[in-house]
Amino acid sequence: MKKICVIGSLNMDLVVNVDEMPKKGQTLIGSSFREVPGGKGANQAVAIARLGGDICMIGKIGNDSFGKILLNQLKEDNVKTDYIKEENCSSGVAIITVDKNAENSIVVAPGANFKLLKEDIDKCIDGINNSDIVVVQLETPIDTIRYSLQKAKELEKYTILNPAPAVKLDDSIIKNVDLLTPNETELEILSGISIKNEEDIKIAARTMIEKGVKELIVTLGSKGSLYINKDEFKFKKSYKVNAIDTTAAGDSYTGALAVAFSKDKSIDKAMDFASKVGALTVMKKGAQTSLPKIEDVINFKGE
Numbered sequence: 001m002k003k004i005c006v007i008g009s010l011n012m013d014l015v016v017n018v019d020e021m022p023k024k025g026q027t028l029i030g031s032s033f034r035e036v037p038g039g040k041g042a043n044q045a046v047a048i049a050r051l052g053g054d055i056c057m058i059g060k061i062g063n064d065s066f067g068k069i070l071l072n073q074l075k076e077d078n079v080k081t082d083y084i085k086e087e088n089c090s091s092g093v094a095i096i097t098v099d100k101n102a103e104n105s106i107v108v109a110p111g112a113n114f115k116l117l118k119e120d121i122d123k124c125i126d127g128i129n130n131s132d133i134v135v136v137q138l139e140t141p142i143d144t145i146r147y148s149l150q151k152a153k154e155l156e157k158y159t160i161l162n163p164a165p166a167v168k169l170d171d172s173i174i175k176n177v178d179l180l181t182p183n184e185t186e187l188e189i190l191s192g193i194s195i196k197n198e199e200d201i202k203i204a205a206r207t208m209i210e211k212g213v214k215e216l217i218v219t220l221g222s223k224g225s226l227y228i229n230k231d232e233f234k235f236k237k238s239y240k241v242n243a244i245d246t247t248a249a250g251d252s253y254t255g256a257l258a259v260a261f262s263k264d265k266s267i268d269k270a271m272d273f274a275s276k277v278g279a280l281t282v283m284k285k286g287a288q289t290s291l292p293k294i295e296d297v298i299n300f301k302g303e
């Protein structure tokens with residue numbers, strides 16, 4: 001089995017459930033409050049560990065109680081944490097509201113995540129060097145992401161970029177991405193092409209391929225996912241489930257793809273596995289609290 005390294009964020013999620021999302025200037029009374037370990041990077045690392053992947057994570061926590069909880073959760077899930085460093089500041093925090101349709105809205109205060117710098121990647125280079133697959137997202141400084149991908153490619157690793165939260169990326173980042181895993185909105189922002197239908201997705205994906213991305217898997221929520229490389233195109237339908245909270249579904253999907261590739265599975269098998277993992281994730285509340293274990297995926301009888 002190939003080894004995986006996630007470089008990215010750790011956040012404590014402060015989650016409130018509401019019926020409807022608040023409007024501008026509106027105060028709402030929510031129904032519950034929970035603190036849940038999250039952060040796109042840590043969610044992906046934990047998803048990979050629970051699905052049986054060999055995983056280390058590079059990231060930063062603050063010297064506060066949230067930092068300790070976030071680190072302990074990674075350890076409990078058997079993520080290798082030698083490259084998680086502590087900074088003299090607050091840990092990342094995400095303020096999340098989840099509505100009755102399972103949709104969320106998230107605001108992140110990055111805290112220690114934004115202290116992950118290029119020199120930290122140099123100090124943790126063994127984490128990349130000893131891995132085969134490197135997974136990054138966009139909740140750490142953009143220069144660090146650019147540098148991490150550049151180093152990973154110099155060391156001949158397979159790179160996965162989950163471009164969330166989406167920002168326009170320059171070509172020096174894109175050219176070092178083997179697999180890009182955007183949702184439709186993220187692809188629209190990255191490519192600058194407005195997406196209304198499947199044909200637009202193909203055009204936008206091809207734009208990214210021209211810039212150097214080798215392949216894309218575009219997630220379409222409850223509809224499914226699309227695989228696109230320079231000469232192939234495949235659609236995979238989602239499994240139908242009763243969604244109660246979509247938080248971390250994109251993270252678990254990307255993590256599941258990394259695990260499938262670490263076991264040399266085909267694209268079809270990898271997409272099927274990741275669809276099951278995404279479906280199981282939306283059936284439970286929270287970020288890391290909702291990530292399934294490999295046994296859950298094996299026992300999943302989805303339609």
Ligand code: RIB
Nearest residue numbers: 011038039040094248287
């Ligand atoms: O993708 C979900 C994650 O986004 C949450 O866990 C939150 O921390 C934000 O990073």
